[in-house]
Amino acid sequence: xxxASVTTEPRGHVLLSARFLLSAAVMGACLALTLAxxxxxxxxxxxxxxxxxxxxxxxxxGSSVAAAATAAEAVPIALTALAFYIPYRTGFFNIGAQGxxxxxxxxxxxVVGAVSAPPALTLPLALLAAAAAGGLLxxxxxxxxSWRGASEVTTTIMLNLVAVEFVMAMVSGPMRDVDAFxxxxxxxxxxxxxxxxxxxAGIWLTLAIVVVAHWALKRTVFGFRLDAVGGNPLAAVVAGxxxxxxxxxxxxxxxxxxxxxxxxxxxxxxxxxxxxWSKPWGxxxxxxxxxxxxxGGILVASLLLAGLETGGRNMQAMTGVPAAxxxxxxxxxxxxxxxxxxxxxxxxxxxxxxxx
Amino acid sequence: MTNCxxxxxxxxxxxxxxxxxxxxxxxxxxxxxxVKAAVIFSVANPGNAAxxxxxxxxxxxxxxxxxxxxxxxxxxxxxxxxxDTAANYAESGYDVVIFTSSGHIxxxxxxxxxxxxxxxxxxxxxxxxxxAANALAFSxxxxxxxxxxxxxxxxxxxxxTIAAVxxxxxxxxxxxxxxxxxxxxxxxxxxxxxxxxxxxWSNVPRAREVTAMQIERGxxxxxxxxxxxxxxxxDAVETAGVQCIGYATDVYAESEKSVLTSVxxxxxxxxxxxxxxxxxGRTEARIENYGPDTFTLAxxxxxxxxxxxxxLRDTIGRYQxxxxxxxxxxxxxx
Amino acid sequence: MLLLDPEFLxxxxxxxxxxxxxxxxxxxxxxxxVLFIGVEGAMLVGAFAGFLGAGLLGSAWLGLVCGVLAxxxxxxxxxxxTVSIPANQxxxxxxxxxxxxxxxxxxxxLTASVAPSRTPLLEWPVAxxxxxxRWLGHLPPLTVLALALSAATAWxxxxxxxxxxxxxxxxxxxxxxxAGVNVGAVRSVALLAAGAFAGLGGAALTAGWIRSFSDDVTxxxxxxxxxxxxxxxxxxxxxxxxxxxxxxxxxxxxxxxSFGGNPHLYLxxxxxxxxxxxxxxxxxxxxxxxxxxxx
Numbered sequence: 003x004x005x006a007s008v009t010t011e012p013r014g015h016v017l018l019s020a021r022f023l024l025s026a027a028v029m030g031a032c033l034a035l036t037l038a039x040x041x042x043x044x045x046x047x048x049x050x051x052x053x054x055x056x057x058x059x060x061x062x063x064g065s066s067v068a069a070a071a072t073a074a075e076a077v078p079i080a081l082t083a084l085a086f087y088i089p090y091r092t093g094f095f096n097i098g099a100q101g102x103x104x105x106x107x108x109x110x111x112x113v114v115g116a117v118s119a120p121p122a123l124t125l126p127l128a129l130l131a132a133a134a135a136g137g138l139l140x141x142x143x144x145x146x147x148s149w150r151g152a153s154e155v156t157t158t159i160m161l162n163l164v165a166v167e168f169v170m171a172m173v174s175g176p177m178r179d180v181d182a183f184x185x186x187x188x189x190x191x192x193x194x195x196x197x198x199x200x201x202x203a204g205i206w207l208t209l210a211i212v213v214v215a216h217w218a219l220k221r222t223v224f225g226f227r228l229d230a231v232g233g234n235p236l237a238a239v240v241a242g243x244x245x246x247x248x249x250x251x252x253x254x255x256x257x258x259x260x261x262x263x264x265x266x267x268x269x270x271x272x273x274x275x276x277x278x279w280s281k282p283w284g285x286x287x288x289x290x291x292x293x294x295x296x297x298g299g300i301l302v303a304s305l306l307l308a309g310l311e312t313g314g315r316n317m318q319a320m321t322g323v324p325a326a327x328x329x330x331x332x333x334x335x336x337x338x339x340x341x342x343x344x345x346x347x348x349x350x351x352x353x354x355x356x357x358x
Numbered sequence: 359m360t361n362c363x364x365x366x367x368x369x370x371x372x373x374x375x376x377x378x379x380x381x382x383x384x385x386x387x388x389x390x391x392x393v394k395a396a397v398i399f400s401v402a403n404p405g406n407a408a409x410x411x412x413x414x415x416x417x418x419x420x421x422x423x424x425x426x427x428x429x430x431x432x433x434x435x436x437x438x439x440x441x442d443t444a445a446n447y448a449e450s451g452y453d454v455v456i457f458t459s460s461g462h463i464x465x466x467x468x469x470x471x472x473x474x475x476x477x478x479x480x481x482x483x484x485x486x487x488x489x490a491a492n493a494l495a496f497s498x499x500x501x502x503x504x505x506x507x508x509x510x511x512x513x514x515x516x517x518x519t520i521a522a523v524x525x526x527x528x529x530x531x532x533x534x535x536x537x538x539x540x541x542x543x544x545x546x547x548x549x550x551x552x553x554x555x556x557x558x559w560s561n562v563p564r565a566r567e568v569t570a571m572q573i574e575r576g577x578x579x580x581x582x583x584x585x586x587x588x589x590x591x592x593d594a595v596e597t598a599g600v601q602c603i604g605y606a607t608d609v610y611a612e613s614e615k616s617v618l619t620s621v622x623x624x625x626x627x628x629x630x631x632x633x634x635x636x637x638x639g640r641t642e643a644r645i646e647n648y649g650p651d652t653f654t655l656a657x658x659x660x661x662x663x664x665x666x667x668x669x670l671r672d673t674i675g676r677y678q679x680x681x682x683x684x685x686x687x688x689x690x691x692x
Numbered sequence: 693m694l695l696l697d698p699e700f701l702x703x704x705x706x707x708x709x710x711x712x713x714x715x716x717x718x719x720x721x722x723x724x725x726v727l728f729i730g731v732e733g734a735m736l737v738g739a740f741a742g743f744l745g746a747g748l749l750g751s752a753w754l755g756l757v758c759g760v761l762a763x764x765x766x767x768x769x770x771x772x773x774t775v776s777i778p779a780n781q782x783x784x785x786x787x788x789x790x791x792x793x794x795x796x797x798x799x800x801x802l803t804a805s806v807a808p809s810r811t812p813l814l815e816w817p818v819a820x821x822x823x824x825x826r827w828l829g830h831l832p833p834l835t836v837l838a839l840a841l842s843a844a845t846a847w848x849x850x851x852x853x854x855x856x857x858x859x860x861x862x863x864x865x866x867x868x869x870x871a872g873v874n875v876g877a878v879r880s881v882a883l884l885a886a887g888a889f890a891g892l893g894g895a896a897l898t899a900g901w902i903r904s905f906s907d908d909v910t911x912x913x914x915x916x917x918x919x920x921x922x923x924x925x926x927x928x929x930x931x932x933x934x935x936x937x938x939x940x941x942x943x944x945x946x947x948x949x950s951f952g953g954n955p956h957l958y959l960x961x962x963x964x965x966x967x968x969x970x971x972x973x974x975x976x977x978x979x980x981x982x983x984x985x986x987x
């Protein structure tokens with residue numbers, strides 16, 4: 003594994019365009035297949051397929067407003083994708099990004115409510131709190147794995163469920179807005195929201211994080227060590243690497259980014275934590291991570307999945323088709339993509355080191 | 359944000375670009391075209407939700423079938439997305455946007471002032487209007503509604519213990535439960551009223567087990583309002599062989615064995631009233647409140663002893679006509 | 693003592709029984725070397741098929757059969773995706789879950805006009821008043837079935853040749869292959885069985901317990917079954933124990949609500965108990981192949 007990453011590095015650039023084109027073609031085919039199924043479903047419930055198609059595309063990128071909404075929707079997907087992807091490089095499955103996001107959002111909301119400092123101070127403090135909360139939530143999983151050998155798949159899923167109930171307990175209890183007609187916190191005051199309106203600062207922050215992650219994973223000792231630890235921990239120990247530290251760092255950084263996703267979503271887009279406030283971004287994020295296969299790829303995959311989400315929402319609202327069609331719309335292309343990409347012919351032409 | 363002249367560039371197939379422009383506007387009162395309306399639900403599949411949302415959905419069907427409205431239904435809209443969804447409709451030239459739950463009040467307050475050309479109708483429990491001339495509400499006396507359910511349950515109970523089972527502890531539901539407690543006590547002073555929440559509106563197993571526990575604690579009549587998890591309540595009631603009282607619509611067909619009666623709200627009639635108001639141009643801001651006289655007790659299919667049913671219907675009738683007053687107490691139910 | 697209270701006991705068994713079926717499915721899949729994250733989706737599909745079948749055919753038992761058949765279909769899809777092709781087991785599972793949520797919700801709406809909204813009660817298929825009926829008495833039929841199937845699974849896995857083949861495929865693919873085991877075939881069959889169990893568990897939830905269906909009715913119970921298998925260290929007996937522990941936790945949470953306080957705080961109990969259980973289960977070594985993608 004270690005050697006493979008060294009030897010394939012120079013070939014990367016030569017193969018980039020062909021590899022990219024093939025990936026894009028496969029993705030396009032998957033989307034086309036999904037659309038065909040979607041239109042058939044629309045026809046089955048008696049809605050004009052043309053209306054479904056136009057409202058879908060219109061909602062995803064038909065106007066500057068829609069495009070901005072898609073970009074904002076991509077933020078929690080891309081960040082939770084990184085929350086999965088970075089630990090994954092060391093061989094740790096963080097299925098808990100959804101919980102980290104929920105708890106991060108709650109922490110940000112708590113700081114906003116509890117701290118009375120100038121916005122320029124409160125905002126970064128709230129984001130830091132979000133990241134810290136996300137990081138804290140994964141600590142039990144890491145400790146249980148290293149002390150007791152407990153599978154992190156289980157513990158992170160359990161912590162997701164704990165986090166969801168905890169957030170509900172807080173928004174229907176101590177942090178509840180008593181004047182609201184459903185369980186919710188108060189709205190984030192205008193001054194403490196992420197600046198920039200619909201293209202809020204969180205989008206640029208996410209972009210920066212993706213770029214840094216891309217660079218760090220590809221070009222730094224840290225990234226090299228992650229792969230070494232993930233590929234062959236024994237060899238990494240022999241090579242004198244601080245395996246445990248690398249491993250903890252990767253997992254904590256990932257979970258913190260997951261928490262940050264929640265903070266950004268609440269300070270930049272939704273401005274409140276409430277019952278049913280979140281979408282399963284954390285799970286969509288895992289799809290994005292495995293589709294993307296690198297931080298850059300994650301960005302593309304996140305935008306695509308976000309577009310399906312915003313477009314699907316518009317499609318549902320404007321044509322009245324069942325909301326279930328939106329789920330179908332998000333899951334199917336991923337399944338098709340996985341199936342197609344794993345076909346021997348396609349796989350042969352894709353760089354195996356990058357494909358997960 | 360308020361770009362009315364929206365254009366959509368659609369790349370389809372081999373790169374054919376198509377242009378669509380949306381955003382025409384019709385004022386309902388002057389138009390010969392059908393009224394273009396959007397209805398917002400927070401549940402998925404409202405037509406099959408047994409209870410409140412199903413009642414609303416029947417009202418929506420009336421708008422479509424009897425009034426010829428051109429209606430779009432948004433479903434499963436999460437609370438924080440409500441305002442965006444409503445604004446999207448207003449910008450797309452809808453004449454009327456209808457909210458179907460008191461959980462939508464925040465969005466109603468926020469969006470109504472921003473789009474004065476669109477009428478925003480709230481079809482649920484409210485006690486104040488947004489600061490806008492284009493907002494209209496059809497609300498009910500939820501406390502009085504609870505009183506009727508409480509009276510019916512107390513007078514039908516043999517064990518002397520009844521239970522109110524609700525979904526999430528939201529203000530409207532707490533008022534409803536307070537009404538049940540006071541209504542039950544006014545009809546029968548020795549009654550014990552249990553209250554419980556399943557915690558949300560969708561977890562059917564949870565609603566089932568929470569209800570089963572109230573029955574175990576002695577309740578033999580369950581007054582329910584559990585939204586999407588209503589069928590969990592019904593199953594617990596049916597398994598234990600006790601009776602329940604349905605919310606909003608008649609749920610007798612769901613479980614003939616275990617539904618004693620339902621306290622009916624005539625939800626479709628609110629939608630009728632809305633259609634009439636729009637047709638006649640009477641859309642000035644107001645809350646139309648439906649009181650106890652508009653609620654009815656559904657058929658009991660001979661489940662109660664004749665004399666008991668007569669007393670029960672008589673007591674409730676007197677309350678509805680205002681001959682019997684019940685104290686309004688805000689209980690701190692948990 | 694709470695555990696001696698029959699109502700509490702039946703309550704926790706109602707909660708634990710669907711989990712037992714699903715967990716057996718997960719255990720079989722993972723023992724053969726496939727990480728079965730898609731179990732949540734397979735359970736949901738089984739839940740819908742069980743509900744629809746029981747309602748249309750007028751019998752809860754036939755509903756369970758429908759659940760099994762639907763589960764087998766899901767297992768076949770998983771086998772195609774993760775064994776024949778093979779794509780990444782985690783991501784296929786997650787995408788599969790999302791698709792299943794959409795398909796069941798869509799189908800539920802399409803069938804709402806033809807299927808009754810509630811299904812018939814599930815009872816022992818024996819005549820009332822007979823000695824057998826008296827013997828079976830109040831024993832919950834599905835719990836008995838779940839325990840019997842778990843025992844059969846344990847016997848099959850650890851006492852028979854096919855079981856050994858299955859475990860060897862999960863332990864070390866190359867060693868198994870060189871011993872003449874057709875790893876792909878073994879895993880495909882294991883996934884069909886796993887799907888059947890997951891579908892049965894889903895049907896046990898709808899046709900056997902709540903007797904109705906709603907969108908996403910499983911609400912993470914498939915994942916909880918997954919946790920039960922890890923807690924049980926891939927052994928049937930401990931896995932069943934984990935399901936019971938979760939049942940105790942959830943039944944306690946329902947009860948604790950009547951003491952007052954915020955219900956959601958109590959609802960954290962079952963998950964925390966499961967976490968504690970996993971922590972106390974000690975060092976575990978799962979099937980080494982589970983999660984690997986390479987063909």
